[in-house]
Amino acid sequence: MTSNSNGESHLAIDCHKLDFSWNQDSELVLEGVDLNLGKGSRCLLIGANGAGKSTLLRILAGKRLTKTRACKILGQDVFMNPPNGVVYLGTEWSTNPVVRSDIVVSEFLDSVGGYRHKERRDRLLSILDVDLDWHMHQISDGERRRVQLCMGLMTEWDVLLLDEVTVDLDVLVRSDLINFLIQETETRGATIVYATHIFDGLSSFPTHICHLQLGRTPRPLHVWEATSGVEDLFKLALQWTREDRDLRRIKEKETGRVRGPKKADEVSVLQRFAAASFDSSPTSSYVRWHRCLLSSKRRKTPKCSSKSTTTRTDGEYSIVSFSDVVD
Template sequence: MTSNGCPDELAIDCRDLTFHFNPNDTEPVLSGLNIQLARGDCCLLVGANGAGKSTLLRILAGKRLTKTRNCRILGQDVFMNTPGGVVYLGTEWCMNPVVRSDIVVSHFLDSVGGWRHRARRDRLLEILDVDLDWRMHQISDGERRRVQLCMGLMTEWDVLLLDEVTVDLDVLVRADLITFLASEAKERGATILYATHIFDGLGSFPNKIVHIQLGSTPRPTLEWSPGSGDLFSVALGWLREDRELRRKKEAARGRIRGPKGDTRDARTFFDKYDYAH
């Protein structure tokens, strides 16, 4: 049973998920995407920028409405009947003006119930090396990210959705955090879906890897173990494949990234936009 009383269904179950930002768009952001994760799975979500990783995580978190009812967490529809025990942590949090205001970290954590979860909060304060006397408007982006993680992880969760939130952390704090997350999966059967572009030190963390390519899942979920190979090399191979496919698709539509043989008069351009005079 899960901590919220649900039976042992798949923790995450998306089948043939298709999503458009705008109903009038001819090409979907996600198309026929499939991902199934059991309780206790630690899964890395790998894909190029713009592949749809963040969109998928926000759908799973119940932050985007889909037309179809084929995306479930702990057996419940992620939008119509969002289950408890789901935590989503994304990079946009640190841009909120509230979390950049003059608030003492201890008061900030207490405002979201830190005093009720003191044991886990204190453990995370040590792992993330957070000072309760910090003031939110005076600390760095990396330190602010640590506060976000402490706040988001101090209650017990069943499913954790992470979107690039370790990018600001130094290597020591990140390593200790990954160790903590792995222990949560092993000891409590919690499920983690983690989108990242930083693969060093992660070889023993996942037991599954999902590849998102231009909004779809082109291959079955990869079963992974510490002896499966070089995680970085696997991800790099997939990303090269993604880039070639994207370039071919864009070229077929007459779109090319990078230099386009622009013949505009450079002097005219710079004279127009030279704000130094």
């Protein structure tokens, strides 16, 4: 780690050869990931779906334990000794029932300390165009996102970890927010890592771009030229994501895994049933499907109204004509 004469780290984020797997015996989801960012950096995290971006951000936020102590923020271990001033904002927040309950925004923000940061809170309320009188259960997804951003950004953070949280903002609010974030890094030396697939309005945002390829960082951090346009950003992301897909296909072929449609003989009985009967009346078919499952569990053999249309295959019932099955 780079440090000054006082032993303080120059790096806001110092992640070295990070490995992570979800279970002890499962494949590594992150392997040898390196991410070193100086204070004041703004890094876009780019990679295909499933590359590990959210996992990495959550590890940096100290929300997931890793076997090795590979990640430091502001010189401190992100899990064992997490530093103050790290804010993580992810998409899962909006699905929490609490933030969809009948609570007024002003009370909600006060409950997380908004009154202590009134000046910043008021600035963010203007930027994010938030009405303090909104009720959380009566606002749109984008409006709820704005409240989340206001809540998360009210305190003076040193490191901000963003996971796709600006995609549902309207273009004006998004643009004002991006300008606010740039200002925060330039005036206070705060650092941002932002995982996104949407690059509109972001060409002036990054100082660096990190490519996360199937859980690895295959190339050094890309230094972004402030003069480059959004098309350059999009082209770069497209090129990297194509590489990711080609590599993934090679890897999957090696292990015999294939995406897309399966061969006919691999399609399960129930899938065949679903395809055959959902076209006419999905709801009643669904109900009948459940009834059949229940009756097959209860009576071992589903009862059929007319000729016997069931045969047993590997402990399951193959339903030839499902409309014949009655409760």
